[in-house]
Amino acid sequence: MAAWTAYLTASHLLERRVEEQLKADAGLTHAQYEILARLSAAPGRRLRMTELARTVVVSKSGLTYQIGQLEKRGLVERATCPSDDRGVLAVLTEQGMRCLERTAPGHVAVVRELLIDLLSPDELETMARVMRKVEAATHSSARALP
Amino acid sequence: MAAWTAYLTASHLLERRVEEQLKADAGLTHAQYEILARLSAAPGRRLRMTELARTVVVSKSGLTYQIGQLEKRGLVERATCPSDDRGVLAVLTEQGMRCLERTAPGHVAVVRELLIDLLSPDELETMARVMRKVEAATHSSARALP
DNA sequence: CCGAAGTGGTTCAAATTTGAACAATGGCCA
DNA sequence: TGGCCATTGTTCAAATTTGAACCACTTCGG
Structure with a gap:
């Protein structure tokens, strides 16, 4: 069980540092950054809400809220899904893409420093x-x- | 970076399952369970608030809130620190200890199932x-x- | 074609979390 | 001793998160 405790402590601390860096550097939550990142990697830079909720692992309502925030800042737009009228697609805007490109290096640097490069x-x-x-x-x- | 993504997904999912089990099984948050567990392992079953906040990795105010909740349920008490009048000690009560003993087996089972036993x-x-x-x-x- | 059962998203109230501002001490050094 | 700065925990408002209740729509099975 020592491994589990070590894991908990380390992952909390890691999360905290990452969060800190993103907030200071780009005013983004880690969850928000993950959303942008997953969108940027998706075909057409768009994903269904549910799909996004599954990969980012946040409750559905939490995602609705976060997408709302990102939309206010013009980093993401909503579009209706052509194949299913119930569906909503979150689409990364051009501005969102630029924001991500601007933010990624610092983020990657932290992750490397605190995890990747240690291994x-x-x-x-x-x-x-x-x-x-x-x-x-x-x-x-x-x-x-x- | 694939390792990082895998880590994020896995840790989120893991956290979610653990949280789910604890909530269903004992009405405890994972954070609350961690507090009880750390206290039970500490000498005198008591720890300073700051110390606790550091190991559980929650903001100070978050800890104040959680200890408040646990106190309401009689699982924890506050005591003033003899060596430092500013300090507050969180003390695990007898009832808190019993609650932990009752809850631990299920928790450990989940952790083993989803992590330890896979390795x-x-x-x-x-x-x-x-x-x-x-x-x-x-x-x-x-x-x-x- | 019709209605039951499911899905996908949003809304709402309630619980939690955070950061900044405070009040109260402790500690150090001239 | 007195003054100044760091630490401790709490309080407060604001931001976030969650789960349950809800619509709108899709999918089946008859």
């Missing part, structure tokens, strides 16, 4: 493998519930 | 080592700021 290639590879396992495990245990 | 001894050891490195790194970079 040997082996360790990094192990981390990634472990995290994929955890993701798979949470998914399967989740499907058992409903 | 080989080697992987587990690597994880723990990595997390200690991360903790050290965040500490040193923090001290540089003020």
Whole structure:
């Protein structure tokens, strides 16, 4: 269980530093940054709300709120989904893309400093493998519930 | 950077499952559970507020609030610190200890299911080592700021 | 084609979290 | 001793998060 405690402490501290840097550097929450980043990587720079909520892992209502904030700042727009009238697409705007490009270097630097660069290639590879396992495990245990 | 993304997704999902289980099983937040757990491990089952805020990694005001909640439920008491009149000690009550003992098995089961049991001894050891490195790194970079 | 059952998003109130401002001490040094 | 600065915890308003209740729409099964 020592590993679990270490994990908790480290992940909290890491999250805190990342949050701090993003807020100071670009006035963004980590959640908001993640939204922009995921959108930028998606085809057409757009994703369904639900899809986004799943990957960023926030409640649906939380995402509605955050998208609202990002929309106010002109970094994201909403568009109706052509294939499903209920659906809403979050679309990264040109301005949002520029914001992300401006912010990414500093963010990446922090992540490297506090995580990536501390690890040997082996360790990094192990981390990634472990995290994929955890993701798979949470998914399967989740499907058992409903 | 793929490792970072995998880490983010996995840790969010993991946190969510843990939170879910604790809430359903004992009506506790993960943060609250951590508070009880850290207290139970401390000498005299008591810790200074600041110390607690550091290890649980929540803002000071957040801790004040949470301790308030736990106090209402009789799981924790406040005591003044003998060596420093400003200080406040959070003390785990007998009832709090029982609550923790009742809750721990389910919590541990989830953590094992979603993390520990997925890993080989080697992987587990690597994880723990990595997390200690991360903790050290965040500490040193923090001290540089003020 | 019709209605039941599901989905996808939003809204709303309530709970939580945060950061800044404060009040009360402690500690250090001239 | 007295003065100045750092620390401790709390309070307060504002921002965020969540879950439940709700519409609007889609999908099935008859």
